[in-house]
Amino acid sequence: xxxxxxxxxxxxxxxxxxxxxxxxxxxxxxxxxxxxxxxxxxxxxxxxxxxxxxxxxxxxxxxxxxxxxxxxxxxxxxxxxxxxxxxxxxxxxxxxxxxxxxxxxxxxxxxxxxxxxxxxxxxxxxxxxxxxxxxxxxxxxxxxxxxxxxxxxxxxxxxxxxxxxxxxxxxxxxxxxxxxxxxxxxxxxxxxxxxxxxxxxxxxxxxxxxxxxxxxxxxxxxxxxxxxxxxxxxxxxxxxxxxxxxxxxxxxxxxxxxxxxxxxxxxxxxxxxxxxxxxxxxxxxxxxxxxxxxxxxxxxxxxxxxxxxxxxxxxxxxxxxxxxxxxxxxxxxxxxxxxxxxxxxxxxxxxxxxxxxxxxxxxxxxxxxxxxxxxxxxxxxxxxxxxxxxxxxxxxxxxxxxxxxxxxxxxxxxxxxxxxxxxxxxxxx
Ligand code: ASP
Numbered sequence: 247x248x249x250x251x252x253x254x255x256x257x258x259x260x261x262x263x264x265x266x267x268x269x270x271x272x273x274x275x276x277x278x279x280x281x282x283x284x285x286x287x288x289x290x291x292x293x294x295x296x297x298x299x300x301x302x303x304x305x306x307x308x309x310x311x312x313x314x315x316x317x318x319x320x321x322x323x324x325x326x327x328x329x330x331x332x333x334x335x336x337x338x339x340x341x342x343x344x345x346x347x348x349x350x351x352x353x354x355x356x357x358x359x360x361x362x363x364x365x366x367x368x369x370x371x372x373x374x375x376x377x378x379x380x381x382x383x384x385x386x387x388x389x390x391x392x393x394x395x396x397x398x399x400x401x402x403x404x405x406x407x408x409x410x411x412x413x414x415x416x417x418x419x420x421x422x423x424x425x426x427x428x429x430x431x432x433x434x435x436x437x438x439x440x441x442x443x444x445x446x447x448x449x450x451x452x453x454x455x456x457x458x459x460x461x462x463x464x465x466x467x468x469x470x471x472x473x474x475x476x477x478x479x480x481x482x483x484x485x486x487x488x489x490x491x492x493x494x495x496x497x498x499x500x501x502x503x504x505x506x507x508x509x510x511x512x513x514x515x516x517x518x519x520x521x522x523x524x525x526x527x528x529x530x531x532x533x534x535x536x537x538x539x540x541x542x543x544x545x546x547x548x549x550x551x552x553x554x555x556x557x558x559x560x561x562x563x564x565x566x567x568x569x570x571x572x573x574x575x576x577x578x579x580x581x582x583x584x585x586x587x588x589x590x591x592x593x594x595x596x597x598x599x600x601x602x603x604x605x606x607x608x609x610x611x612x613x614x615x616x617x618x619x620x621x622x623x624x625x626x627x628x629x630x631x632x633x634x635x636x637x638x639x640x641x642x643x644x645x646x647x648x649x650x651x652x653x654x655x656x657x658x659x660x661x662x663x664x665x666x667x668x669x670x671x672x673x674x675x
Contacts, residue, residue, distance in 0.1 A: 256461065256462075256464070256465070256617075259464075259465040260464050260465045260468055260646045261646065261647075262465065263464070263465035263466060263467075263468040263469035263472070264468050264469070264472055264643045264644070264646075266469050267292070267468060267469035267470060267471065267472030267473040267476065267643065268472045268473070268475075268476050268484065268643065269476075270473055270476075270477075271288070271292075271472060271473040271474065271475065271476025271477035272476045272477075272480065272481070272484075274287075274473075274476075274477045275476065275477050275478075275480050284477055285477075285478065287477075288473060288474040288477045288478050289474070291470075292469075292470040292471075292473040292474045292477070293470060293471065293474040293639075294470070295466055295467060295469070295470030295471075296467045296468070296470040296471030296474065296639055296642070297636075297639075298463065298467065299460060299463045299464060299466070299467025299468075299470075299471075300467065300636065300638060300639060300642075302456070302457075302459070302460035302463065303457060303460050303618070303621050303622055303625075304622065304625060304635070305456070306453045306456045306457050306460075306622055307412060307417070307622040307625060307626065308409050308412050308420065309449055309450075309452075309453045310450070310453045310454075310457075310614075310622055311417065311420060311421055311424060311612065311622075311623075311626065312409075312420065312423075312424045312427075312446075312449075313446045313447075313449040313450035313453060314450055314569075314612045314613075314614055315421060315424035315425055315428060315608075315611075315612045316424045316425075316427040316428040316431065316446055317428065317443065317446050317447065317450060319424075319425050319427075319428025319429055319431075319432070320427075320428040320429070320431035320432045320439065320443065321432075321566065321570075330671070330674075331559060331562060331563070331667055331671065332562075334666075334667050334670060335562070335563050335566060335567070335571075335663060335667055338509075338663045338666060338667070339567070339570060339571040339611075339663065340607065342505065342509075342571065342573045342659050342662070342663070343571070343572070343573050343576040343606075343607045343610045343611075344603070344607055345501070345505055345573075346501050346505070346573040346574070346576050346577035346580075346610075346655075347576045347577055347579070347580040347602075347603050347606045347607055347610075348580075348603065349497050349500055349501055349505075349577060350494070350497045350576075350577040350578065350580040350581040350584075350606075351580045351581070351584060351599060351602065351603060353493055353496070353497045353581065354493065354580075354581050354584040354585055354588070355584070355599075357489070357493055358588060359486055359489035359490045359493050359585055359588070360486055360489075360490065360584075360585040360586065360587070360588030360589035361588045362486075363479075363482065363483065363486065363589060363591075364482065365591075367478075367479045367480075367482055367483060368589075368590065368591060399419065400418055400419060400422050401419065401422055402416075402419030402420065402422060402423055405419065405420055405423040408420045408423070417626045417629055417630065418605075418626075418630055421608070421612075421626070431443065450614070454614055454616060457616070457618065457619070457621075457622070458616070461617060461618055464618070464646075467642070468642055468643050468645075468646075471639045471640075471642055471643060472643040475487075475639075475640060475643070483640070486589065487640065487641070487643070487644060490581070490582075490585045490641065490644075491644045491647075491648065493581060493585075494577075494578055494581050494582075494648050494651075494652075495648070495651060497577055497581060498574055498577060498578075498651055498652060498654075498655050501573065501574075501577060501655060502654070502655055502658060506518065506658060506659070506662045509662055509666055510662060510665060510666075513666040513669060513670065514662070514665040514666045514668070514669040515669055516553075516665055516669075521553070521661075521662075521665065522658075524548060524552035524553050525545070525548050525552065525553070525658065525661055527544060527548060528541060528544050528545045528548045528657055528658075528661065529654050529657070529658060531544045532650075532653040532654045532656070532657045532658075533650045533651065533653065533654050534650070535617070535653070536616075536617035536618075536646070536649045536650045536653050537615055537616050537617050537619075537653060538567075538568045538569070538572065538615030538616075538653055538656045538657050538660070539568055539569070539614070539615040539616055540615075540616075541568075541615075541653070541657050542564060542565065542568045542615075545564050545657055545660060545661055546560060546561065546564055548661070549564060549661060549664055553661070553664075553665060555664055555665060555668045556668055556671075559664060559667055559668045559671060560664045560668070563660065563663055563664040563667055564660050564661070564664055567657075567659070567660030567663060567664070568615045568657075568660060569611075569613075569614060569615050570610075570611050571610070571611075571656070571659050571660050571663060572610040572611070572613050572615070572620070572652075572656045572659075573610065573655050573656060573659040574651070574652030574653065574654065574655025574656045574659070575609070575610050575613050575619070575620045575652050575656060576606045576607055576609065576610030577606075577652070577655070578620065578648060578652045579605075579606040579609045579610070579620060579623065579624055579627055580602055580603060580606040582624055582641055583602050583606070583624065583627045583628055583631065583633065584599070584602060585641070586628060586633050586637040586638075586640065586641070587631065587633045589637065589640065590633055590634065590637060592631070592632055592633050594631055598631045598632075601630060601631055602627060602630075602631060605626070605627045605630055606627060609623040609624075609626065609627055615653075615656065617646075617649055618645070618649060620649075620652075621638060621642075621645070624638055625638060
């Protein structure tokens with residue numbers, strides 16, 4: 247999915263925005279230091295530019311969560327009826343996503359890329375990032391609840407009021423409502439659920455369009471956000487951002503090389519090297535387009551022609567996988583949320599880290615296979631553990647390259663599952 251414009255492709259323009267914003271911000275800070283006008287410019291021109299972009303994405307969150315999760319779950323529910331292939335696909339999806347998140351979360355805990363920001367820099371950043379929401383979220387996070395209370399409150403009394411208060415802690419109950427809706431849709435059967443499914447599909451398409459339009463503003467939004475981070479926080483924060491970036495890339499690479507290779511060798515009994523060679527075109531398409539959905543036709547072709555997998559199984563696994571199996575995205579969500587928590591000095595208990603793991607796996611299922619598809623869901627996971635959603639502004643500058651890379655993992659994961667399920671089916675015969 248890309249906003250079609252003549253000239254440079256979107257990802258190149260975002261990259262130019264990233265470099266220009268960072269360079270101008272650093273230059274401004276070096277030349278004028280803490281001059282009042284530079285601070286004013288960052289807070290009143292550059293940062294609002296980024297906020298406009300972020301808000302356009304945020305406003306799509308509620309309809310997106312409801313439509314994507316309900317549809318995703320109802321499809322998996324139908325898949326359940328397809329029997330063995332469906333169950334195996336589901337189990338492998340959950341297993342790969344969980345391992346991916348655990349690798350990411352383990353790496354952040356080990357290397358702590360977001361720890362150590364000096365309090366003044368953090369204060370400046372928080373102030374420049376839209377103080378009011380940050381304040382409410384921190385206040386909400388400070389209101390301690392018992393574990394039982396937290397668990398019971400996952401079930402909403404009134405999903406509509408949770409939708410209204412989505413950014414003040416209502417998103418998890420809303421997600422629960424969407425999951426239940428999807429489950430019940432698959433239980434009442436296609437005839438009764440059909441009309442609702444059509445409405446949700448249309449809602450999803452329209453919401454994704456909003457995000458696509460918002461992505462058109464991304465180059466300017468990213469330039470504005472990077473300018474204000476660089477001009478207010480300077481090199482210190484940028485170094486952390488670089489640490490975060492390298493950590494995500496290393497964790498993605500680890501999952502790709504170790505986990506997929508092991509699954510291919512042990513379950514699918516294929517040579518991993520050969521497999522990666524056979525799907526290299528798919529991986530390149532995913533990298534270039536940042537979209538599992540756009541890459542789907544290329545992976546369908548590679549599965550049948552290069553990997554020689556049975557057509558019915560690959561069609562089934564790859565189509566579901568393009569939206570439901572997003573290992574790279576799940577890993578990235580886990581790392582990002584913990585990184586931003588460290589960045590903002592929010593201490594997460596083991597229980598909260600567990601919430602992040604579960605939510606990241608769910609977010610992987612709920613993410614649409616489009617560029618930036620996971621951004622709205624990051625906000626959801628962030629809010630759930632009391633980290634300001636606007637924190638996304640900090641990582642957004644480097645997000646596009648990470649998006650391209652995690653998409654490679656997302657589609658490689660789909661093909662790996664297709665290969666594993668095909669091999670298991672063959673053994674069964
Ligand atoms: N771009 C990713 C995909 O299409 C989704 C995301 O993580 O934003 O697979």
